[in-house]
Amino acid sequence: MADEVVQRLEALGHRLPTPPRPLGAYRAVIEAGEMLHVSMQGPLLDGRFAFTGLLGREVTIEDGRRAAELSVVNALAQIHEHLGRFERIRQIVRVEGHVACTEDFLEHPRVLDGASELLAAAFGERAGHIRSVCGVRNLPGNAPVAVTLTAELFPPEF
Template identity: 50%
Template sequence: MSVQERLAARGLTLPNPPQPLGSYTAVSQAGDLLFISGQLPLADGKVVWQGQVGRDLTLDEGRRAAELAALNVLAQIHAHLGGFERLDHIVRLEGHVTSAEGWLQQPAVVDGASDLFADVLGEKAGHARAAYSHFQQPGNAAVILVVIAQIRAA
């Protein structure tokens, strides 16, 4: 089953990759590594999930924000490689969660991204991970994901 078929089974489709919001590239390749710039929970150019998880958003909403940002990561990889055939695996995922003071469930929010990767990428999803807490982030985004992926030679 392809990545797109697995996404469809979850009721999702691969969006057009979001354009950078500043003076940088969405994906930078160094050898066999892809460095994917921070991906927000964007849809149609707008931040869908805004505010602090634990104050403005529930844990479930935070997980959904992470899932949407992960979908945008997949869109960036797909656009850069022209598909997923050359993707070896996700190496590292950094989840930056906008959190209310004293709220400590950032890893559970980032699980929204990890779970999506596992469901649609299978063995290509295994990754090291870190979850960080922030008071506020660009675009008032609830989550920003930074990913490193390894690819195979063309």
């Protein structure tokens, strides 16, 4: 059976990459009971940051949205590698975003909408999630955006 989420992502122009390896001494994904937690993912493409800089200075809101999309694609690649398929996802529960920005930048929600809208397009009703977003001074690799993701799972026998 073809994975509908993968098909939807591809229709939107996104192929699941090989998941980025952790940048430090931690795990990329942990399954705890019926919850799946994905560590912070940035806008890596082919092992390099596709976007760098601060929102409000070097990075436009539109590029920030694309960086958020790419970050969530990397989070989905982590999930897919861990689970082997997206059918076990009952619901995307939480998305947390960090936006590297200037002190006067106030459009954090618009930037993170890039991630939320991609999840909605890929998962439909299963994408309804809570969300937190904050501005930070910098992120690893000079990334403008990074996201973490939490999902509720159906039991393994599903």
